[in-house]
Amino acid sequence: MEITEIIFYILAFAGVVSALVTVTAKNPVYSILSLVVCFFTISAHYVLMNAQFLAMVNIIVYAGAIIVLFLFVVMMMNLNEIPEMAKKLAWKLAAAVGAGGLLLVFVASLKVTDDLIQATPDESIGMIHTLGQVLLGDFLVPFIMTSILLNSAMIGAVLLTKRENKLQKA
Amino acid sequence: MPSQNLYIAVLALPLIGFLVNALFGKKLPKSLVGAIASGVVLVPFIIILTTFFSLLNGAEAIHVNLLNWFTVGSYSVNFGLQLDQLSVIMVMLITGVGFLIHLYSISYMHDDENFSRYFSYLNLFVFFMLILVMSDNYLGMFIGWEGVGLASYLLIGFWFKNNDYNDAAKKAFIMNRVGDLGFLLGMFFIFYYTGSLEFSKVNEALGLGAMVPALTFIASLLLFIGATGKSAQIPLFTWLPDAMAGPTPVSALIHAATMVTAGIYMVFRSNLLFSLAPQTLEIIAIVGIATALYAAVVGLVQNDIKKVLAYSTVSQLGLMFLALGVGAYTTAFFHVLTHAFFKALLFLGSGSVIHAMGGDQDIRNMGGLRKYMPITFITFLIGSLAISGIPPFSGFFSKDEILAMAFQQNIVLWALGVAASMMTAFYMFRVVFLTFFGEFRGTKDQKHHLHESPLLMTLPLVVLAILATVGGFMGLPHVFHAPHLLNEFLAPIVVQVGEAHGHLDVNTEYMLMGAATLGAIISISIAYVMYISKAQVPGEDASYTGLSKAANKKFYVDELYNTVFVRPAQWVSEFLYKAVDKVLVDGIVNMTGKLSLITGDIMRSFQTGQTAFYILAMVLSVCFILGYFLIGIK
Amino acid sequence: MGTIIITTVLGLLGMVMDMLKMRKAIVIISSIVLLGLSAFNAVAYWGLDTAFYSNMIVVNNFSVAFSSLLLGVSGLLILLADKFFERESEKISDYVSLFIFALVGALMMVSYGNMASLFIGIEILSISLYVLAASNRKSLASNEAGLKYFLMGAFMTGFLLLGITLIYGVTGSFDIAEIQSALLTKPSSPLLITGVLMLVAAMLFKASVAPFHFWAPDVYTGSPSLVTAFMSTVAKVAAFGAMYKLFAEALVAKMPEVEPILVLFIILTFLIANFSALKQTSVKRIMAFSGVSHAGFLLLAIVSSNFGEGGNLFYYAAGYAAASVVAFTVIIYVSHVKGNDQVDSFKGLLYARPGMAIALIIATLSMAGIPPLAGFLGKYLVLLATVKAQYTYVAVLAVITSIVSIYYYFKVLIAMTQKVEDASAFTCPPVVYTIVAWIGVVALIVLGVVPKYFVGLF
Amino acid sequence: MNVEILSGVTVQQYIWLSAILFAIGVFGVLSRRNAIIIFMSVELMLNAVNLLLVAFSRMHADTAGQVFVFFTMSVAAAEVAVGLAILVMLYRNMKTVDIDVLSKIKE
């Protein structure tokens, strides 16, 4: 039993538990916080896999930006005070079946797979300069287009949420 | 010997007359209309007369080829005219009697608003009748056959304001159509097996045994069905009495003299075919005699003068078929001719009476008319004598010949024949006595304008009376050791099959004649006793009882046909339309539509609007496919 | 590549012009540029076959043809934007740029050479559409549509991503050429198939093929009509273009295994779409279902060509797009003057506004597959290929269901032919509407009568 | 056969892990009515995939996998922006983000 493996299992366990809390917690705030935990464990995995930069970005983007955004919205709507109506049990069951089924087939497919080949390990791939070269080299077009993506997301957000002038007067 | 175009003219003239009168008749003066109409009948008569004499002097029969009607593969039909002995006589009969009746009509129909229409129809009839008898093939004959049917439809329903008349016309047409179907199918047999419809070729082929007996039987039987339709034999006779709805001259021309004899003509034409099918001949004989008797019985108790004559026509036709049935084609034809004379005469006479009575046809309202209309009386009497078979009037000879032939075949037929002719004599004289003798029983104003008919009407009566008197001499029985002119003349038409009939020995023949004549006289005297001595007058139709009631009601044949054919047909029609067509067939079609709409509702119900449901559906379907594949791989 | 760049710049230009207070001109300029670009693109890049930026963008006849189609359609639709967004004209630039960005995404989807650019393309298109779907803020329907579309879209993005990832895991590359060569050599491992299927599922979702079609009717109904039009034309065509490239250029080696599933889905699509549409009363919803059934045909076009040739796909897509443009133009007009898009609102249109009505009739006939319009030849070609591919029963089913489809198409058509007492509601349509509608009609007829130039291009 | 990408940790294990996380995310999406939670579950799914991507990129010793994670993240960010915008708008109009309430459009 090697140290990495132990760490893996600890992280995995934590991740799964926090994920479960996320999707089950009555109070949205709790689920958000547990989601943060989950993301941290994932970042930890990145570190483990020697993708430090990615780990950082992950923490910054998700924990730093996205989750905060969520939290902000939840607070704004004070959803934590209005309790969410629970779905019927039968429905929850159906959901479980769906998710479970998916997991099942997925794992089953994994079980019978045997053509994953190990390339010679290269510790440099996670390094920031390699990333940079690839990102701004081969993947230049998607990278630039991402800006368009974000741009339209921005426009969209503004378009949808900007208060009407009349409303301000009122 | 006239050239071919003249024969085309024979055909064309009546057509032209028809067209002229139909298109411009309304504008022309009535006299001119009448002149044209009778002219286009007279001229052909004269033309054919010449032909007749040339034939008499042993000239060849004339054949005129008009046009190829159609040629499809091996089947070909040509329009052609054929003027052999038979058709020449028929043409003469048609045009001759036709002409007289045209003359008669000029005065008879003088006050009718549709004068010109009447004459155009009459010409149309003559045209088709001529096609019927002149054409050289069955299809041409069929054309005339249906054509005369049409003309008779038009003329029966001439006064179309009256729906009873229209019904009568429709009935006539449809009943004829039933027969025509038989004719058509018969033609198919002939066409298919002999490869032609031309009489000469057909006979040739038959001579070479183109059709086995079974086929000749069916074919001839079908043709005979056609004949029963046209010549008002059982079972298709009921239209003829109703056909009296038409103007009286029409009844004279179409429903007595010419059209109804088309059936006999047709059988005569195809005598070879019939001779090859003895069973058919038997059937014909039986049907003929049955019709003769039936019609005679019904005739005994009719009180409408035209109805009486109508039934007598039916029964006379029955006798003719009897003759055909015993294979005596010429004899039958002989009776056709004599019958044409005296029956036309009788009808025209009755017409003259009705004319005098102001349209009243009920003999119970007549009586003593001989004082007022002597010529009509005399001629009518002659006619009656002729039809009753009193020598030396024409009817005697023809009827006697028929009975003689029947006797040769089968004594029963003969006996029944005698019975029929006795009844004929009775009811004819019943009419004579009730109409012309005794006191007038009509209303005052009827009595007031009783008068002899004008010359144009009496002239034809006289001519016909003469013919009815002397007509018989064209076929003297051989016991008188005089030549049977008609037989000799028509010899080329009749194709002998097997051995010819031997002649009866003289005594038997005299005996038969005597018996028939005696029978006629007896029944006349019975009539005399009843209607002159006892001066009986038949009561209201309601007063009839028992058999006579049934007879008066024509033994309910019409009612029978209604319940057996007409009404069921209507019910079936309703059923097919309402139940089968609308509900079943269309129902299935509409059901598919309804079903798909229901399916639509079911499908829609999956579109719940619940996002989670949609996602679940997608997830499950992904699971499903994945599972499917993994199982596939395992 | 040039096309994409110009389009992108055009999108940004829109925003700039908004700042420069040139709102009025935005729409007209953009659409003219797009239409011009569509023509230019077709002329300039036809026959070209090059890859840009390490195979991120591949330009070949396929991409050129589809790009031109997409450009043309969006050009026409954007032409309508001015009138359509009258009431909130101060936002017009946002709308237009969103449309154009979406178009950029679509263009990337038909000319990608790498999963990354496919992914980004899909996302650009989708995100712009999420926004546009919800863009009618006052209308709950629009909000709901936006939310539904967004949630499901995001969810399926997960699948898309998972699929890409798994394929990456097995082949070790995102480049579709490399993936193809890798797959040709590799035996099909379950993990790979799983990936492929995830990817397929995601694509089918975007293309709204049953059973991944559920979003389409609701979203189409809820969204503003113009957006619906855009979705059902540009988005759908792009999705199928992408799907075709994916199947034909990346996964072709594994498609035979997936084929039966696709056929199954096609059958499902025909049945569900056509029957569900029967009883609809909202014309937009009818169009949504008809769009789904056409998706079935488009997918059939791909399957029946054994993933070898996109000619039929393109022809059918073109015919479908043209018909939809016409139909939606009229629908927009009617729901504008009548305030709703119920079938009954179309009563009397033929007598009040024959121009519009006849255009819609022709479009409907084309969708129903009546010769000599484009829709018919499209169906014919697809069915021909289908029977050729031994899927006769599918062809028969397609025929039967398209008989069913006649029913709902003609519901609208018949409504238009009914006389009404008061047709005053049908005010004179804006001239651009008429122009757009009739351009579409002409396109339909040209496609149908002289198909030489549009059939079997690649 | 198992592929070690860490000493003692195989890629299969990572696939397991991300599969589980992914499934949990799916479960969340299906089982909750609060749009925000659903949305977070989606984020969870994306992260699961990211994890897998990284694992694979390590397995293949190929940077592209990690690069792809950047795109995923940016897409996620964009989606969050738009998604939350929609939710906010919705909340303004309806004072709720319960998706079962938002099922007016149907059939």
Next chain:
Amino acid sequence: MIVLTLLILPFIGAILAALAGNRAANKIALLSTVATLLYTAKIYFDFSNGTTDGLAFSTQWLTEPNISFSLTVDGLTLLMLILTNLLVPVIVLSGLGATQQNSRAFYALVLVMQGALNGVFMASEGFVFYVFWELALIPIYFIALLWGADHTRKITFKFFLYTLAGSLFMLISFIILYLVTGDLRIESLQGLSLNGLGQTLIFIGFFLAFAIKIPLVPFHTWQADTYTAAPTQGTMLLSGIMLKMGLYGLIRWLLPIVPFAVAQYTPVIMTLAVVGVVYGSWIAIQQNNIKRLFAYSSLAHVGLIVAGIFSLKTIGMTGAIVQMLAHGVNVVGLFFAAEIILRRTGTLDLTALGGIRNVAPWFSTYFFIMLLASVGMPLTNAFVGEFMLLFAVWQYNTVLGIIAGLTIILAAVYLLRMFQRAMLGNTNTVTADFQDLTLSEHLTFIPLIILVFVLGVYPMPVIELVQPVVNQIIQLAAI
């Protein structure tokens, strides 16, 4: 090239009519149709003089799939063209009397239909045939929908959907054929030896399309309603020409292509057809709506024609073709008579009519002639055809022949009943002030009546015209 001109002429006319004002439209339509008629006549004379150049046109329309736009004119086609281009002017003429709202659209549609029909008959390539086949359906549907009464929406739609459904199956048959032969030109389809199953499939596809269009019992339920509901000119087009498409299709596109299947199913179809004859006429006996009555009688007539075609005998098929021509003429005449009654009295209900003959002698004469023609009176056009048909059916099977023969009785029954109820007897309030024919109505009837007699007395030209084609087809179909 000639054929192309003939094809295009009506469409040009349609455009002109559409552009013209509502008042001038019908005159323009009339001119255009007359022009087309004259052109057809020219072609006929060329043809009968043996100059056949320019009577075929073919050009590649698509290479993949291989579709060539080919038109050919042979005897049969020429006859159908004559029928079409002779009747359409009459039909247009029949409209001159009536007031027609937005007639430009109406006549444009009529002319488009004429063009499409010409196309159907001239097409010598399956795809082209199909395209025109469908194209012909659209205008007539809209005519029935837009100019029919209000309640007719369902009926006309049923008609449209039903017939379209049929033809879609034909499309599949064509597809299968294409995959076998690689092109759809008639000559490469004829005498094609497919296996049994293939033949059956193709047969079913074609047969459905044709049987519904003809219509053959039990695919007829759209007919009576549509005939009743549609404006009479539409009904004339439908019954006079359009159902001939189906019959023509049987002869040209079914028999020669799948002879084995035909041989296999002939008994069934013969029975259907003969049943149809009796069924139709029998139902007609009790009908009280004149148009509906004619519809059912037409059902009977076409049933007989189909029987004649499937008897696979030269005489039968010739008779069928002659009868197609005759039926076209007669049914148009009859429906025009119905139209006149409708125009004058506003009703077609026999129970309400009566005595018209008193006030309108000309009209009743024409009507009666038309009636006689469709009763199959000798010397009218229908007789020769009927004779051949019955003869052929009788040859095929005596019993069927006799049953089919019933038509000559039943036809007399229902038509005379109709005539008596409508025209004879005394006038009533409805018919009292019934105007006799106007000039244009005379002009409409006269050509029809001339045709009735000319064809009846001398049908040989028609027979000669089609004989070669018939022989060829019989050869291909008989096995």
